[in-house]
Amino acid sequence: MMEEECLSEVESLHVIQDIDALQQQGINASDINKIKSAGICTVRGLKMITKKRLCEIKGISEAKVDKIKEAANKLEADNFITGYDFAEKRKACFKISTGSTELDRILGGGIESMAITEVFGEFRTGKTQLAHTLCVTTQMPGIGHSGGKVAYIDTENTFRPDRLRPIAARFNLDADAILQNVVYARAFTSEHQMELLDLVAAQFYSEPGVFKLLVIDSIIGLFRVDFSGRGELSERQQKLAQMLSKVQKISEEYNVVVYITNQMTADPGAGMTFQIDPKKPVGGNILAHASQTRIMLRKGRGELRVAKIYDSPDMPESEATFAITEAGINDPAD
Numbered sequence: 001m002m003e004e005e006c007l008s009e010v011e012s013l014h015v016i017q018d019i020d021a022l023q024q025q026g027i028n029a030s031d032i033n034k035i036k037s038a039g040i041c042t043v044r045g046l047k048m049i050t051k052k053r054l055c056e057i058k059g060i061s062e063a064k065v066d067k068i069k070e071a072a073n074k075l076e077a078d079n080f081i082t083g084y085d086f087a088e089k090r091k092a093c094f095k096i097s098t099g100s101t102e103l104d105r106i107l108g109g110g111i112e113s114m115a116i117t118e119v120f121g122e123f124r125t126g127k128t129q130l131a132h133t134l135c136v137t138t139q140m141p142g143i144g145h146s147g148g149k150v151a152y153i154d155t156e157n158t159f160r161p162d163r164l165r166p167i168a169a170r171f172n173l174d175a176d177a178i179l180q181n182v183v184y185a186r187a188f189t190s191e192h193q194m195e196l197l198d199l200v201a202a203q204f205y206s207e208p209g210v211f212k213l214l215v216i217d218s219i220i221g222l223f224r225v226d227f228s229g230r231g232e233l234s235e236r237q238q239k240l241a242q243m244l245s246k247v248q249k250i251s252e253e254y255n256v257v258v259y260i261t262n263q264m265t266a267d268p269g270a271g272m273t274f275q276i277d278p279k280k281p282v283g284g285n286i287l288a289h290a291s292q293t294r295i296m297l298r299k300g301r302g303e304l305r306v307a308k309i310y311d312s313p314d315m316p317e318s319e320a321t322f323a324i325t326e327a328g329i330n331d332p333a334d
């Protein structure tokens with residue numbers, strides 16, 4: 001079978017149905033618009049959300065929710081699929097290069113789409129530099145991947161667009177064109193971060209197949225500020241879980257790579273995380289279970305950093321050494 005034919009067969013398993021299709025099932029346009037305003041634009045997205053959450057949308061009553069869910073089930077019936085069909089579906093997954101040959105190798109080719117990859121480490125270990133490098137490598141064609149746009153949510157004011165220029169030059173790409181393909185938003189509160197995710201979903205939906213990477217740097221920073229103290233920890237974790245569930249759905253629904261960064265409790269002032277081991281990533285079990293692949297970064301000599309696969313559904317625990325250079329994440333010089 002020709003590659004093109006294989007691709008269209010794989011893509012047919014990823015048909016995205018607009019929630020406007022609910023009108024055929026008797027749901028009125030104004031209710032559909034209310035759901036869209038909550039960042040739910042597809043029938044699959046609707047099926048991924050609980051009735052309770054739908055009831056929280058202003059103007060959508062419980063009775064309406066039942067009707068809407070029923071209509072969505074008619075449009076996309078639930079079915080078990082075989083392992084074989086699931087493997088076919090997963091052929092649409094692609095990997096984005098980190099810029100480091102070794103790190104790509106231990107990741108089985110790079111950072112995978114349809115999943116959340118979390119990178120954590122102490123300050124200056126290269127989490128943000130890796131995010132910058134991915135903004136460029138995402139736009140290059142790779143195996144099973146034709147290159148695409150990037151959505152970048154910055155919670156710590158550390159995105160520096162000009163950092164992309166030398167990285168683009170390394171790959172012989174036009175820096176202005178690279179920057180045009182990165183949509184950027186600064187989040188100021190954890191709530192704002194959540195709202196931005198709705199915008200991201202709407203944008204991914206409005207330009208189907210165009211976006212290939214979502215960066216959230218960092219996923220947890222604003223939660224640690226907004227929910228300070230032991231009394232607020234359970235609420236923080238609950239809100240964090242909701243956000244991660246949204247992020248997970250975006251990664252699967254739109255087949256994008258999701259790269260999130262996380263902090264560690266090395267800072268003795270960060271007492272609000274209540275962890276005894278100062279080398280642990282923050283976010284507790286909620287974050288640990290939400291990320292499919294977890295990578296720990298630590299400092300090496302000079303510009304060198306060591307990445308360790310901490311958790312992965314299909315790759316063994318192993319380490320890779322890379323360098324942080326002017327041209328982004330790269331192989332060590334010698």
Ligand SMILES: Nc1ncnc2c1ncn2[C@@H]1O[C@H](COP(=O)(O)OP(=O)(O)OP(=O)(O)O)[C@@H](O)[C@H]1O
Nearest residue numbers: 122123124125126127128129130158324325326327
């Ligand atoms: N243009 C550059 N050329 C070479 N190295 C650079 C350049 N810019 C930054 N670095 C190096 O990158 C490291 C910082 O990496 P990065 O900002 O990714 O850290 P981080 O892990 O995100 O830390 P934090 O938790 O503080 O945000 C520093 O060691 C810095 O020297």
